[in-house]
Amino acid sequence: MAQMDITPVQSEDEWESARSIRERVFIEEQDCPPEEEWDGHDETSRHVLGQVNGEAVATARWRTVPHDEEIVAKLERFAVRPSHRGQGHGTALVRYVIDDARRAGFDTFLVHAQSHLQGWYEDLGFASTGRTFDEAGIPHVEMVRHEEG
Numbered sequence: 001m002a003q004m005d006i007t008p009v010q011s012e013d014e015w016e017s018a019r020s021i022r023e024r025v026f027i028e029e030q031d032c033p034p035e036e037e038w039d040g041h042d043e044t045s046r047h048v049l050g051q052v053n054g055e056a057v058a059t060a061r062w063r064t065v066p067h068d069e070e071i072v073a074k075l076e077r078f079a080v081r082p083s084h085r086g087q088g089h090g091t092a093l094v095r096y097v098i099d100d101a102r103r104a105g106f107d108t109f110l111v112h113a114q115s116h117l118q119g120w121y122e123d124l125g126f127a128s129t130g131r132t133f134d135e136a137g138i139p140h141v142e143m144v145r146h147e148e149g
Contacts, residue, residue: 017056
């Protein structure tokens with residue numbers, strides 16, 4: 001299995017690659033309305049791009065949000081092209097984004113996980129807050145990971 005190289009999005013071409021992956025996964029595959037996917041937070045988020053042999057195959061973003069009276073890093077929009085799933089790229093992406101947010105000074109990480117991925121996020125150190133909701137018609141669960149600073 002080829003290694004995925006993950007880097008922050010730094011050019012217009014990389015941003016277009018990230019957008020293309022999100023369009024494929026969220027809008028086409030998961031039927032998310034475009035106005036929910038393009039939610040206005042992209043300009044204030046830190047985006048990353050995962051590439052295998054120079055091909056853009058995965059993306060994610062994180063941004064700061066208030067949660068339980070503190071400012072935390074909200075990790076979002078994890079997407080891996082269908083042809084590259086099941087190879088550990090999603091796990092590598094989550095770990096990279098956590099490390100990136102940690103380097104920026106955060107020790108609390110929030111995700112709105114699709115419910116069917118709850119166990120996977122638990123394996124990555126997240127715990128459910130018990131809050132569940134639908135987003136774009138997909139059941140989600142709020143999950144948090146705390147680290148000692």
